[in-house]
Amino acid sequence: MIHFDLVYYRPDTIDEAVAAFQEAASRGLDPLYLGGGTEITTFGRQGKIRPGALIDLKRIPECASFGIEDGRLAIGAAVPLNRVVDDPVFPALAEVCASIADRTVRNRLTVGGNIAGRLSYREAVLPFLLCDAQFDFAGPSGRRSAGVHEAFQGRLRLQAGEFLVAVRVPERFLRLPCYHRRRERSGRVDYPLVSMLLSKIDGTIRCAVSGFFATPQRLEPGEFALSDSSAPAAERAVAALESLSEKVRDDFRASADYRKHLFGLALAEGLSTLEG
Amino acid sequence: MVKYEGNVTITLLINSERYSVVVRPADTLLRVVREKVGLRGTKIGCENGDCGACTLLVDGVVTKSCMVLAVEVDGTEITTIEGLKNDRLKDAFISEGGFQCGYCTSGYLMNAEALLRRTPELSDEEIRVWLESNLCRCTGYEGIERAVKRAAGQKTQ
Numbered sequence: 001m002i003h004f005d006l007v008y009y010r011p012d013t014i015d016e017a018v019a020a021f022q023e024a025a026s027r028g029l030d031p032l033y034l035g036g037g038t039e040i041t042t043f044g045r046q047g048k049i050r051p052g053a054l055i056d057l058k059r060i061p062e063c064a065s066f067g068i069e070d071g072r073l074a075i076g077a078a079v080p081l082n083r084v085v086d087d088p089v090f091p092a093l094a095e096v097c098a099s100i101a102d103r104t105v106r107n108r109l110t111v112g113g114n115i116a117g118r119l120s121y122r123e124a125v126l127p128f129l130l131c132d133a134q135f136d137f138a139g140p141s142g143r144r145s146a147g148v149h150e151a152f153q154g155r156l157r158l159q160a161g162e163f164l165v166a167v168r169v170p171e172r173f174l175r176l177p178c179y180h181r182r183r184e185r186s187g188r189v190d191y192p193l194v195s196m197l198l199s200k201i202d203g204t205i206r207c208a209v210s211g212f213f214a215t216p217q218r219l220e221p222g223e224f225a226l227s228d229s230s231a232p233a234a235e236r237a238v239a240a241l242e243s244l245s246e247k248v249r250d251d252f253r254a255s256a257d258y259r260k261h262l263f264g265l266a267l268a269e270g271l272s273t274l275e276g
Numbered sequence: 277m278v279k280y281e282g283n284v285t286i287t288l289l290i291n292s293e294r295y296s297v298v299v300r301p302a303d304t305l306l307r308v309v310r311e312k313v314g315l316r317g318t319k320i321g322c323e324n325g326d327c328g329a330c331t332l333l334v335d336g337v338v339t340k341s342c343m344v345l346a347v348e349v350d351g352t353e354i355t356t357i358e359g360l361k362n363d364r365l366k367d368a369f370i371s372e373g374g375f376q377c378g379y380c381t382s383g384y385l386m387n388a389e390a391l392l393r394r395t396p397e398l399s400d401e402e403i404r405v406w407l408e409s410n411l412c413r414c415t416g417y418e419g420i421e422r423a424v425k426r427a428a429g430q431k432t433q
Contacts, residue, residue, distance in 0.1 A: 001307055001323070008301035008347045010278040020277065034348075041304060041343045042324050054301075056348060104338050104387060104409035105325050189408050 002044045007053040014062060014138045014165065017055050021161050022140060024053035033057055033163040035078050035113030038105055043118065055163075062136075062165050063112070072134075072168040077112025081124070084111065090169060092127040092178040096197060099182045100124065102189045112164045116156045119191075121210050125152055126180075126197040129208040129218040131173035136165040154215030176201055179270035183262045185253050193254045194262045198270040203227070205274065207267075212259055213246045221245075226267070229275055233268035240267070278350075286350040290315065291359025299346045306330045306341035309356060317357035317382045321411075328410030331383035332356045338390035338409075355389075357382035362389055365427040372432060374423030376414035383410050388424045398428045 007029060009020035017033070024031035029052030034040060036058075043049045057063045063078035066087070073090055081097040085106065088094035100123050101109055114124040127133075128148050135151035137144050139162030151157055156164060179198040184190035192211035199206050205226040210216040219226070222240030231239070241248075241260065250256035280286075280301045288295050290313060297312040309318050309332070321329030323342040330341040333355040360366070365388055368374065375381040384407070391398065391406045403424050412420060422432040 002302040002304065004302060005282075005300060006302050008278075008280040008345065010348075012277060016277045020279075036343075037345060037348065038325055038343045041345065044302070045323055054345075058348075101325075102328075102409040103406050104328060104331060104340055105343070107337050107339060108343055187408075 010056045020055045029053040035110035036108035038109045039117045071171050074166050076166045077164040078110050081106040081109050090174045095180045096126050122216050123195050123210045125216050126208040130199050130206045134168040137162045138165050179273045181266035196266045200274045233271045237264040237267040280347045290354045301347050303346050305344040305346045308346040315356050315358050328383040331386040368423040368426040372422040373419040376416045380412045
């Protein structure tokens, strides 16, 4: 049961959503945009958040779109994860999303909600980090687009009152060879100790991970080492890790050393898969 | 644009019957179905999206009702365990011992109903992935899996 009261808005357009947010903010209601609501309902019940207003994005056509537009796959922020799993036009995204939460929750959990949420794993962003995706935002200052590396730096870089409308992926990236490996502590329906996505793009290995650092990251500084196919996979994993300044996550779920061990195993298997 | 503030009246079509109920926008579908409509077969478990005891169908889509606000589904068609007409599925749970204390059973039945509606040809992996959405604290998982297979017309040995 959620013990506090709130105002619920269900806009039909982007402009209505922005106006609703501004109206609620002007009343001091501390509004949030609502996607699937899986995090907002549970965190609200637990008292971790207390929004006075929710603006539901699910009925906005641009947020619910899923299809090819002008040579790019447009994935609306309010598209449920199971939509991309069951219609795998972007197999890397489908595979990553199929490992998040459980099958029933994925009917509600949205792509945008997973990326913009408070839980630090945000695994749905991994394929976007590898394939130069474009993020479309809307807010009081209008609409803007940004490349993934500007739009997402561990978390979504939103301006005040903004929301994610859609993510666009160039068609050439949709069918790239990919390898995904996810390791958990206590069964598949759990947060990842390491969720690694590898791809080979234009002869270079690209790698992004969730659960391994505090937030999801692409291992860009280490990709040069990963792409050196003359070296054994284990050496490449060590070299890639040494090139990174980010601290490996060390918590009650797993030590940093264990995560590094899992990282090395996944990397060796992934490189072998991608390089044949 | 729809805006709900304070106590509002919404309409829910539950098991083919129309209910007008007064809710707060913060009320979850789970609480409204049980406490406002009076259908207690949908169970309160973790209210955290983990256990699946509160599972029902919203426009045919299997949903954990603790994670949905009632105002979000205003005007949709909801099926709860009281409206489940699949006797073959229910009989399979009885034949295969698909429950022990029974608290999780309505959630499992609604999940299995959605799975069987989706496709009659089920792989073991598909069944496993779908059933991972629910928890049985009596740990009667094997009986539940057998029941779903039996309902799908598969051999259970």
